[in-house]
Amino acid sequence: xxxxxxxxxxxxxxxxxxxxxxxxxxxxxxxxxxxxxxxxxxxxxxxxxxxxxxxxxxxxxxxxxxxxxxxxxxxxxxxxxxxxxxxxxxxxxxxxxxxxxxxxxxxxxxxxxxxxxxxxxxxxxxxx
Numbered sequence: 001x002x003x004x005x006x007x008x009x010x011x012x013x014x015x016x017x018x019x020x021x022x023x024x025x026x027x028x029x030x031x032x033x034x035x036x037x038x039x040x041x042x043x044x045x046x047x048x049x050x051x052x053x054x055x056x057x058x059x060x061x062x063x064x065x066x067x068x069x070x071x072x073x074x075x076x077x078x079x080x081x082x083x084x085x086x087x088x089x090x091x092x093x094x095x096x097x098x099x100x101x102x103x104x105x106x107x108x109x110x111x112x113x114x115x116x117x118x119x120x121x122x123x124x125x126x127x128x
Contacts, residue, residue, distance in 0.1 A: 005065050006057050015051035015086065017058055023090040025058035027051050029104075030083045041080035048078060048104060048112055055088035056100040056116040064121040065098070072114035082106050088116075096120045 001020045015029035029051035037044040049072060057065050078084060084104045092099040096119050104112030121128065 001061070003058060004061050004063050006054060009054055013047065013050060014054040015084075017054075020058055020061065023059060025055050025061070025088045027055040027058065027086045027088070028083055029086065031078060031080050033080050036080050043078040043080060043082075045074050048074065048084060049114075051084065052086050052088070052102045052104060052112060052114055053116065055086040056102050056114075056118060059088035059090050059100050060098050060118050060120065062120045064124055065118050066121060066125045068097075068117040068119050070114055070116045072112065074112055076106075076109060076111040078106060078111055084111060086112070 003017060003020055015027040018028050019026035031043045035043045035047045053067055084106050086102055086104045088100050088102045090098055091101050098118040100116045100118055102114045102116060103110060
């Protein structure tokens with residue numbers, strides 16, 4: 001399957017798409033020092049959210065998908081140098097609305113979970 005959306009994503013910031021199937025996607029975020037929020041090496045949650053959002057968009061895989069809202073939980077800290085595996089699955093589809101569940105894990109331990117509400121538009125959001 002070919003990726004149809006978010007094709008200009010910077011993988012160093014939002015992760016690398018490693019698997020894409022109908023209604024699901026996998027993104028790996030390899031964290032780096034530039035993502036640290038402090039000297040101890042805590043990764044800023046915005047980078048985790050960005051990778052989870054990218055996984056959700058890829059799971060929908062429409063050129064005109066946009067994020068409407070998200071409910072997320074950061075369940076455990078992520079340290080610089082750790083890799084986070086995000087799995088996204090489309091759970092509900094009603095008209096232009098999609099609900100995507102995303103889970104992030106480090107070495108098998110859940111560190112993130114979220115429900116993303118996405119919308120598939122008729123044209124690019126910047127053209128609306």
